[in-house]
Amino acid sequence: MKSNKIILLAATLMVGLTTATAQLNNAYFMRGATERYTINPALSPNRGYFAIPVLGLTTAFESNFLSADNFLFPAANGNGLVTYMHSSVAADKFLGNLPDINRLDMNIRDRILSMGNYFRGGFWSVDVSLRSESNITIPKHFFALTKTFATGTYDIAGLGIESNNFVEASLGYTFPVQDVFTIGFRAKALVGLAHLSARLDRADIQIGTDQYTADLAGSINTHVAGYNFDGLTGEVTFDDFIGYATDFSHFSPNNISSVGFAFDAGLEWTFHDEEVRISAAVTDLGFTAWSAQNAYCGEIQNVGFTFKGFDLTTNEIIFSSPEKITLQTATAEEDESSQIKQQLHTTYVAGIEYNILNDAIGIGAVWYGKQYAEDLVSEIVVAATFRPATWFSATISEGYYLGSNIGVLGASLNLHTSLINFFVGVDHIGTKFGTALGGKIPVPINQKSMNLTFGLSVPLGAKMF
């Protein structure tokens, strides 16, 4: 029983830490790849497929700060690297490369069951995937604190982690219209597995000459499918919380109540003898409703730590801290807010493709816009797709995040024979590498994001185009 608890906890953490959604942007122009169908439901693959369960995996780590050259610097003596905390690294040099809010998104999508095929002129697909979308937010002041430890006030409010983990079951249908248009729809049903949001709402850390203080307040929102947290009321210690959460007796399959719905839609217009293709789509237009029945919401209120040095008489450290840090469970009225209706990160896509040489080479550009709360993060990917054979295609892309003048190299490879469909691709390939293990392994230096999509499926039916 204990081992089960540990497994559940580890799985939850794993899901949280390696979360995934993700899509491979440069797969947009690879017609044999089933993965592009997830980007735009109008872009159905050229034949049916049955994905090998679990092996259809897309992982993505996206950040705006986490790169080797932001945290490691060449030693002044030219002998190896030093960390950003080395005295030879100026604070301005280190901190100047960091945005105010440092975010690391970790998304993963694993196809558990996925298949699709043409039927009566349209393409039908059924897909069951495990999706995990997590992010860590670190204010810049956090790094300033660790680097300088200078006197002053550091506001690291916002430091937090959020993880949404759910099962997505979808039914898609794509059909041609007047031979030049293809329209695709996909309806998604979402079943929430686990949600964790932990955040410091107030975190003032003051480094003074007289004392160090930390004034903290935060909140935790947890939803675990099938779990009933009604037993946690009032002030709850972390030990109580962990003990409760790892007690399977609070789990009931009948208590899974966090669900959501989403909708994908796409359009492709081909013209000029199909040499030019214009497409657009919106995906993940929907929400996940994390039910209050499976929720625990707690607040950490006004936790203060103070270090005032030493008692100059006894030499004892003067450190004040709460006797115990407890979570104040939300009251019944506040429980209504524990039912989180969480908007999915809706993605907008618009692409154009021009194929030459009898469709052997395609040059295209696609714009991605991903909605993060109030922010729309845009990326333009320019790709060259090579189709030297009917069973092989490859893409080299250069992605540009709006606001950044540095392009990110990507590449994909797709073997789509009549027996097997294999796909592998990355959107982010570092252009600068260091060396490790005596130069045997290149290590990207300036790469802040990384994704990998791997797919293996069995083709179904005849090739449709």
Added chain:
Amino acid sequence: MKHTLHTMLIVVASGLLFVGCNSDYNFDKISLEVTIGNTEGITIPLGTTEKITVESLLGEQNDLTTDTDGFYTFGISDSFTEEFKVGTLAPITGLAPSIAPTTIELMGEMSSSIKPISEVQTIPYPEGLNSGITIPSILVGQKLSMTYGPSVFEERYEIGLPEHIKSIDKVTFGANGEGSLVAITFNIAGLLPVTENRVLNHFAIEAPAGFELQKVPGDSLSSYSTISQGVGSTTNNHYEVSGYPINEESIVLEFLLMSAQFDGNISDGVFAVNDDITYSFDMSYTVKAGTTGTQSPSVKAVADIAIHSATVTLDAWSQSFNLSEQFNQSVSLPKEVEAVYYLEIGRNDIASTLPQLNVALALSGSPLAEINLSSLELTLPEFLDVDAPDGWTLTGNTLTTTNLTLKNEGNNPIITLPLKGLKNIPISDGNATIAGTLGVNATIAIAADNQLTIDTSAKNITLTPSVSIDDLQIRSVVGRVNPNLEGLLAPIEVDLSELTSALGKDMDLSLNLASPTIDLSVENPIGVGIDLVVKIDAWKDNAISKSITTPTLTILGAEGATPTITKISLTGDTPAEGQTQVEGLMELINSLPDKLTVTLDAIPNTSENHTLIVKDSYLFKVDYSVGTSLKFDTEKDGHINYTTLIEDIDLSEIVGSDIDLAIDTLTVNVRAQSTLPVDAILRLKFLDAEQKEVPHIKTLTTGKIGGSHTDTITVSHTSIGIGLPTEPTSSVHIGELLGSVKAVECTFEGTTLKGAGIKPEQWLQATLSLCLNKGITVDLGTLIPEKEPEGEQPEGEQPEGEQPTEEQPTE
């Protein structure tokens, strides 16, 4: 197919065009040396001291108080008494002289010419009964009567009276005043034969008017006799026997001549008395027939009249007398008394009461109950100081009064005279001679018309004077007194160690306190003024460090019994009213000596007369106080240099002894809040367990703490730079280095703010922080245990199976 491969190569190659290697990034060599606080250094709070108040520093001090402005005032006050012994003065007793009595003759003897009476008168026979004739028969049986008289026994004599008797009023007869017996014998023997049935109808005897007769006790004729007033008499001068049957030959009629009242003048001291006795009788009888009378009846008077006393009326009488006696007594006085002008005295038994001189006269022998005393003069000895009592007049040393009445019984107080003192007593060899004369002059007098009963003897009155004086106690001496006060007032030791220990024994102090004062309050119980010179010695480390001497100060002598308190205030500053400035006193106090020795050199001022209240001993009381407000001088700087040692320090626990840290310079930041009126420089010195300065740790700069001239808080930010060794390597095992620091010597060099002062609530609080100017550099790689090369035995480990020997102990 070939085309496809070419295309694939082109794709891969074109991808590689975007990829490049950076040789600067060798991930095999990543230094884990991190520096915390590299930019501005790292500041580690060390802590905040308690709010160190002056009160807490000084501790509980008995000698420190606060004035109305709240400033500390140091004051030691005490008092001592010294007894100046004189010895007990014996009371003066028996001072009154004894005056002999005097006798004054009031009157001489009283005499008389009375002689015994023995006279017989023959009574003629009644008619019909002639002697020798036979009674005719016709008469027999016939009742006859016989009447005779009146006849008189003449008795004349004179009474000789003393002088000063105006008249005689009454005479009492008899030797003892019981009356003189007068016997009248009526003899009828001749009638007996011829008569029978004899009845004495009446036999009346009558003395002159004014005489008083009385029956004789036991008189046989008492039942027949009566005494009554005679005609024209107011006294019972009539004696009569009635109805007495006569059977005997003679009848004796007796009565007592008791007294006689007179209304006659005296002529030349002689008073003539006529006490003729007239008698008559009436008798009846029956004649016997045939008888013949042979003898005539007779009446015989026998008396021996004696004058017992006489009641007389006196003429006015007076006589003066003069009595006197000498005083002469020697009294011992204290040797310090050189001359006496006046001795205030009191009763020995009740000192608060004035003694009294009592003069009385005892009158004896006077026939009068009271005698007037007039023109009384009481001449006092000159040494007595008195006031005239009521009714008396004091002229010079003579007291006079008009009239007094002396009673003839006991002592007659003449005067009760309170004695205020003794004047002008000559002194010789410490003895005072009390000498003089007390005289009593007066006239005794008897007023006219006093009635007096005198006997026949002479009359003298005796005046016995008695003089008494209460035992005296000398209460004060007015004169010249020269007490020997040398060494009487022992030197005063004023212990100032509490002040110096309060401010810190190890302090180097030069406070320049504004107004140190030494106050003396001297109670002088003797009436002698004293010239006082005060010498003050300051002691430090058992040696006199400074001495000062005051000008001559005047201690007033006592007036009366209450000691005079003279207050002296010595100041080293500009003197206020009533203060005496003493040169050097301010410097003397400001040197904060361990103690002061105050020597009081007292010399009596004998230039004037004094009044000395006589006591066995005199208590000189000296209250002294040494005080100063802990306010600083307005012109001179003061300094407080103080060094203290903070011991039992173990910095290794703070820094951590197991980590190699690279530290260039330490700075101790001090944020001092102070209301102390002292600007201070703070120095630190790091000492090892042997109290030696730790090498390699040097203080580079000193801290400065600003003082507050008012009660507002002055906040000072200061820092003390501490240098650490940088050679041979910049990496110092800081735990080991700082761990050797076992004590910190803190030196506080303060400069007092001019005109400010010290208050209990003033405080200093320091918040300390340690600034590692270039942060702390830690090589985290050292924290990661290195992997042991295969086949190599770690140092210190014994091969399996081998046990350590005693010579090779394992750790």
